Amino acid sequence: MKASRKPLLVAGLAVASAAALALSGCSGGGSNNGSSGGNDRGPITYVQGKDNNNLIRPIIAEWNAAHPKEKVNFKEQSDQADQQHDDLVQHFQAKSTDYDVVSVDVIWTAEFAAKGWLQPLKGAYKIDTSKMLPATVKAGTYGGTLYTAPWVTDGGLLYYRSDLVKTPPTTWDEMMQDCSIAKQHNIGCYAGQYADYEGLTVNVAEAINSAGGTIVGKDGKTPTLDTPEAKKGLQSLVDAFKDGNIPQEALTYQEEQGRQAFEAGKLLFLRNWPYVYSLAKTDGSSTVKNTFAVAPLPGIDGPGASSLGGHNIAVSAYSKHKATAVDFIKFMESEKIQREAVTKASNAPALASLYSDATLNQQLPYLSTLKKSLDTAVPRPVSPFYPAITKAIEDDSFAALKGQTSVDQALSDMQKAIKTAGSGS
The missing domain is CATH 3.40.190.10 (Periplasmic binding protein-like II)
Structure with a gap:
């Protein structure tokens, strides 16, 4: 599912998918059963x-x-x-x-x-x-x-250079250790979708969920970002940008920019949707047709939680x-x-x-x-206030990834914005 404001056409052979930013987000109330006993038939x-x-x-x-x-x-x-x-x-x-x-x-x-x-x-x-x-x-x-x-x-997949990495990493720390291989070959190590758009929410949610954290409670409106797990998740991305394991240009990456970088041989690892598989195999410009494979996203102690x-x-x-x-x-x-x-x-x-x-x-x-x-996939916050939630995640996590604010401050700002949205203020 390609997480952009473009059509959602799911996974596969040259089929890109996309999740979109829902534009309206107030709670209306109640459900409409509209039932007429199951006999309401016609065109x-x-x-x-x-x-x-x-x-x-x-x-x-x-x-x-x-x-x-x-x-x-x-x-x-x-x-x-x-x-x-x-x-x-x-x-x-x-x-x-x-x-x-x-x-x-x-x-x-x-x-x-x-x-x-x-x-x-x-x-x-x-x-x-x-x-x-x-x-x-x-x-x-x-x-x-x-x-x-x-x-x-x-769901998200980890694409990796199978000619350079014989066994794909199952944890985030293992992947970060493998970044030494990228440095030896003078290529970037890892990238996902880190531009300031819906795809950033997807990637940040994956980091937080994979670390055992959550964004909102079961009620869909109470923020739950003031936890060590949520901090560990966002911190892992911030640290990877800081030490260069995620290249700075990834701050401009949506799905296509990351795919093109991976196909050009500029990345060791890429988080993206399944649609990339066929394109990387068939694109005339792909330099990795026969030298890549896929694995589940890495987590803390094993496979991570895809959005x-x-x-x-x-x-x-x-x-x-x-x-x-x-x-x-x-x-x-x-x-x-x-x-x-x-x-x-x-x-x-x-x-x-x-x-x-x-x-x-x-x-x-x-x-x-x-x-x-x-x-192990986790839906993004199931909430009638989703538009406000995703905006808070995008804006505040992007500032943290760029080093403009601390992880603690970014999570605090997200917490406040989501709480305000959930209260209807």
Whole structure:
């Protein structure tokens, strides 16, 4: 999941994904059950961002052939995630019945659910999530209730030069020790996404979570950054910049800049999303086609905690045909369709069993490693105040990485900003 303000197209063969900054963040209150006993059937409209891989249209055609009285109309949004978000908000605020099933970035779930815009997936509208990756189910849950169904997901991976590092590091300290290899070859050691944008929140959250810390409590609004674990996580990044293990130019890196540096042979290690794998293998300009491999992100005592990416699918609270909408979601989550999403668009599936599929692993060699990443993945703060939270993380951690403020002060400032947002001040 490429964490920028660009479209979210998850993982894979030249498919970049992106998480976007949700723009509105006040709590609205309550949920809208909108239930009519499960008999509300008829034509529906499915809404998502640009279908660059022509994945969705054939899926909808397959559904429509089998359900002539409950056909799905596809509303294709722009390829800009912030525009997708605003389009959904506009229709929700108007209580429009035009949108029935919508694609929801995982970081929008709490915002939309808190405002009562999504149909709770319970009762007559319950879906079976027992075969889905637990992290994807958690990302779709708000206040103990599932509001968005797992669809496609994403997690961070560690790319490394396998010609220079025979055994990938499993801990942060091991990776920092391996930076001596980078110095011997006159290349940078490690980089992630450290520009002042949503990707920085992803990387800082990974550092804090991997160190055993958290950003907010289970209520989604109480900050929890005044802990030794949170400090250790952010401090590890600050120290790596200070001693040069993360090059200064990484302060300008979003996903693409890091990918290009790694493909050019300028980095020993890179934290990025799975979409990089295929490009590094196939780009004409890539100098590492046959000299890199992937591993889980390193943590304190073993694999770290990746930030979870991806899009889920939800039913609008204002849909007139919710029973059909839920059935369509179940169809989208079926093994057949999930497999199509993997093979045709290289989307990382939410269905756990596909990650051990031998044929898929032969086609997409990073799948089994990605599964390890997703097993320990942690969603970014599930909060209706997410826009304010991510802004605080971006602004204050960026200042710390640049050496303009101390780690203690940065965490204190984040704590205050998140507390203010959560209080509605």
